[in-house]
Amino acid sequence: MLRGLSVRDMLLIDRLDLDLRPGLNVLTGETGAGKSILLDSLGFVLGWRGRAELVRQGAERGEVVAEFDLDDGHPARAVLEDTGFQLEPGEPLILRRVNTPDGRKTAWVNDRRASGEALRRISETLVELHGQHDDRGLLDARGHRRLLDAFAGADLALSAARAAWSAKSAAARQLSAAEAALETARAEEDFLRHAVTELDALDPDPGEEAALDTRRRQMQAAERVRGDLARAQAAMGWEGAEGLLTDAARWLDGAAGDVGDAGDLEAVSAALLRAMDELAGAEQGLGRVLEAMEFDPHELERIEERLFAIRGLARKYEVLPDDLGAHAAALRDRLAALDAGEGDLAALRRALAEADRAYDVAAGALTDLRRDAAGRLDAAMAGELGQLKMERAVFSTGIAPGTPGPDGRDAVEFTVATNPGAPPGPLGRIASGGELSRFLLALKVCLTGTSRGLTLIFDEIDRGVGGATADAVGRRLAALAESAQVLVVTHSPQVAARGAHHWRVEKRVAEGMTTSTVTPLDEAARIDEIARMLAGDIVTDEARGAARSLLG
Numbered sequence: 001m002l003r004g005l006s007v008r009d010m011l012l013i014d015r016l017d018l019d020l021r022p023g024l025n026v027l028t029g030e031t032g033a034g035k036s037i038l039l040d041s042l043g044f045v046l047g048w049r050g051r052a053e054l055v056r057q058g059a060e061r062g063e064v065v066a067e068f069d070l071d072d073g074h075p076a077r078a079v080l081e082d083t084g085f086q087l088e089p090g091e092p093l094i095l096r097r098v099n100t101p102d103g104r105k106t107a108w109v110n111d112r113r114a115s116g117e118a119l120r121r122i123s124e125t126l127v128e129l130h131g132q133h134d135d136r137g138l139l140d141a142r143g144h145r146r147l148l149d150a151f152a153g154a155d156l157a158l159s160a161a162r163a164a165w166s167a168k169s170a171a172a173r174q175l176s177a178a179e180a181a182l183e184t185a186r187a188e189e190d191f192l193r194h195a196v197t198e199l200d201a202l203d204p205d206p207g208e209e210a211a212l213d214t215r216r217r218q219m220q221a222a223e224r225v226r227g228d229l230a231r232a233q234a235a236m237g238w239e240g241a242e243g244l245l246t247d248a249a250r251w252l253d254g255a256a257g258d259v260g261d262a263g264d265l266e267a268v269s270a271a272l273l274r275a276m277d278e279l280a281g282a283e284q285g286l287g288r289v290l291e292a293m294e295f296d297p298h299e300l301e302r303i304e305e306r307l308f309a310i311r312g313l314a315r316k317y318e319v320l321p322d323d324l325g326a327h328a329a330a331l332r333d334r335l336a337a338l339d340a341g342e343g344d345l346a347a348l349r350r351a352l353a354e355a356d357r358a359y360d361v362a363a364g365a366l367t368d369l370r371r372d373a374a375g376r377l378d379a380a381m382a383g384e385l386g387q388l389k390m391e392r393a394v395f396s397t398g399i400a401p402g403t404p405g406p407d408g409r410d411a412v413e414f415t416v417a418t419n420p421g422a423p424p425g426p427l428g429r430i431a432s433g434g435e436l437s438r439f440l441l442a443l444k445v446c447l448t449g450t451s452r453g454l455t456l457i458f459d460e461i462d463r464g465v466g467g468a469t470a471d472a473v474g475r476r477l478a479a480l481a482e483s484a485q486v487l488v489v490t491h492s493p494q495v496a497a498r499g500a501h502h503w504r505v506e507k508r509v510a511e512g513m514t515t516s517t518v519t520p521l522d523e524a525a526r527i528d529e530i531a532r533m534l535a536g537d538i539v540t541d542e543a544r545g546a547a548r549s550l551l552g
Contacts, residue, residue, distance in 0.1 A: 026499030034516025
């Protein structure tokens, strides 16, 4: 419920504080007094599109503040949370928006900065405006299905249809992805089979490339140094040091008898024998080294061939040598998927068909619910139109096949025929201004349950009607206000008399400045105002008597 509206320096309003109440709130005044400015100011703080220049001439800025009371389950709370705002239980919602003469606009929600888009989303759950040229509410056919669903109480059926649509969409996406993957796999089937055959034939192990490289390096190094070691062995052998030492020992033994005391040959011979023993040990050790370094040249060739083959495949498939095995496994999986693809597609097609059938059931149940609700709504509208002096008018809720979607597969449109035998047509095209006002009012009364928590504003919806018809409009507005807060801008005394709360909008000129004011009316002031609406500028006692009669 809209609790209060404060306006500062907007168009002709310099200062206004309006305290609104539950029930039917009525605003009256002369044409041009500023009633539309008040609605423009409210629309501004709600983020609606409106006049470009709103700041009062000479003011530094214009400001509008709107305060709302929200119950715990009000739809605005979910939107507030979704847009990053939180309200404590019992805390009022305060919207504030400032406009500067250069067109800059700034908005706050409970003293936190808010975007214009956030403001509009929040305001859609707070206020609904209706008038003869309303094209954002009941005249917009795109919203008729939503209104019918709310009238039908279709929340559970809608949830079922949305869940079925979601499951159907997911099944369709899975099938499409599988078909695309299978098509891609078929396009590369020859490559996959060749690659798997090639990799399986080589069958490299993780770490094999490094081991082969190490062994190859060892064999290449051995080949380079083995010649030097062999020459060293030959130098120590019989043709080399061993033979010379043996000759030296023989020569010493032959000279031992002739030397006598001239020298100690025994010590020399002993040293020579030790040298011959060390040489023999060195020769044997070198022989063992040479034996260990022996390799088959064909083995080096085989090692190099396999090493180069592993490295070549790694380059070809752009993976590390150690990942060739895993790459082969992945390619085998793709081949297996290709081989099993038709079976998988068949299962996915069955799943999609099952999801499609489930959606058909859910959408069909929703259609049945809508058709039943359409009949009840048409009957309710016939009763309302009769009370609004439009007994011959026919309101019809049309349900036709539409594009399937999460909310079912029905296209819903409200149509009317204002004269017997005339073909029905869209609400906004067939009805005249006065008729349209009454159609909108009747429809809103029937759809009262769809406006939970909304403040309903009717801008001169009674224009073009008078007498008993205007009285009927007033009665229906009063009935509507029993379950919702209603704000009516009216020129009809019959409507004004039905208000629970009444304000007069006036235009005043002081010191060369024109301003609009809004004044709450007590009982006596209401009589004078309604008498003015009945009689014009000169209010007579007879007009006051008629006003008292209207007020009951």
